[in-house]
Every structure is written in structure tokens, then in C-alpha cells.
Amino acid sequence: MADNLDARSITFFHDEKLADPAWPASALPESANDAWHWIEANHRFNTLLWNEEDKARRTDVDAGEIAASKRLIDQYNQRRNDAIEAIDETILVELDAFLPLRHEDARLNSETAGAMVDRLSILCLKIFHMREQTLRVDAGAEHIAACTAKLNRLIEQRKDLGGCFDTLLADAREGRAYFKIYRQFKMYNDPTLNPWLYARPGAATQAGSAR
Numbered sequence: 001m002a003d004n005l006d007a008r009s010i011t012f013f014h015d016e017k018l019a020d021p022a023w024p025a026s027a028l029p030e031s032a033n034d035a036w037h038w039i040e041a042n043h044r045f046n047t048l049l050w051n052e053e054d055k056a057r058r059t060d061v062d063a064g065e066i067a068a069s070k071r072l073i074d075q076y077n078q079r080r081n082d083a084i085e086a087i088d089e090t091i092l093v094e095l096d097a098f099l100p101l102r103h104e105d106a107r108l109n110s111e112t113a114g115a116m117v118d119r120l121s122i123l124c125l126k127i128f129h130m131r132e133q134t135l136r137v138d139a140g141a142e143h144i145a146a147c148t149a150k151l152n153r154l155i156e157q158r159k160d161l162g163g164c165f166d167t168l169l170a171d172a173r174e175g176r177a178y179f180k181i182y183r184q185f186k187m188y189n190d191p192t193l194n195p196w197l198y199a200r201p202g203a204a205t206q207a208g209s210a211r
Helices: 007-019 035-056 063-101 113-134 141-173 203-210
Strands: none
Touching: 007 035, 007 113, 007 141, 035 063, 035 113, 063 113, 063 141, 113 141
């Protein structure tokens, strides 16, 4: 596994991306297919998802714009989850080399490394936007103080999660822990599984052909 795949490097990467004014509009490179590629993809779609969620809360626009935002939210969320699974796949390929070292009593970690990376990404977004709230000049002292307290708590949460991430990978390499890929199966996005989609007139034939 890459030596720099640790919580400190990942959180630095997340913060660096959010500090880039061109982020997340810049396209992902298509050539790479390693863990860092999927970490970037996950962070990108989390950022797009965050921005679209904000837009979807507007009350001063036509309902069609909100519907468009909701559809984008579904798309970004699906691609975010696809990236989580790809992170796990690439990490597990490298961890396979350590399988002979796995102890008989090794613990199964319920949360995967990819899911932890996803949570680190979301915490990065929360920290970034909460810090912006602490810098507002149009807000009162009470708002600034409350947001500062929340910011400190978020920073603590990210530090704790990062420690858990590093521990999981270290334990996995030494055979004391392991994790599996858990598919998300977003049923609402699948026209063969969402009853509001496959129950439409004429949809049964389409669903059957998809299988």
C-alpha cells in the first residue's frame, strides 16, 4: 500500500482541493485508477453534492429548478458511493498480500476504509464551511461564538476519525483486522428496484429486459 495513504495525507489533500478556486469544476484525470484517483473522485462528488444540497433549499426559484437540483443530488450521491467502493477495491487488492498473516481472531471492522475516507471528506467540507461562518462580518458575536465552538468540535471529530483510519490500515497489514466491500445498492436509483419507476405503464417490459 502506498506509504502516503494515511489520514494526514488524505486530510491535507481534501483541504488543498477545497482551497482551489477551480475546484470542483476541473475534470478528473482519466488515466489513473489507484486509490488516490478514487479519493479525489469521492471528494469531488461530495463537494458537488454539498453545493447542490444548498441550492435545493432555495425558496425563491421555480419548482423546476429545485427538481433539477434533486436529480443532480441523486446522480452525485450515486457516483460518490461508487467511488467509496472503488477506494475499498483498490486498497483491498494491495491488502491481499497480507492475507496469509491474518490472525484467526482478527476482528471484522464494520466500517470500511473507503467509508472512512468518505466521512473524512464530509468533515473537511463541514470544517471549511463552518470556518467561513466564523469569518462573517455581517453576523453577530453570538453566531460567531457558536460557529467557533462547532468548528473546534468538527476538527476534533476529524482528528479522531483519522486516527481510527490509520489504526484500521495498520491492523489490517499486521493481520489483526480486516474489512469487506459492502455494496450500497441504492434502490431508488435503479428503475428495476424502485416501485415508483417499474410500476409505470410500459415499465415492466423495460425492467424485465434489464434483467
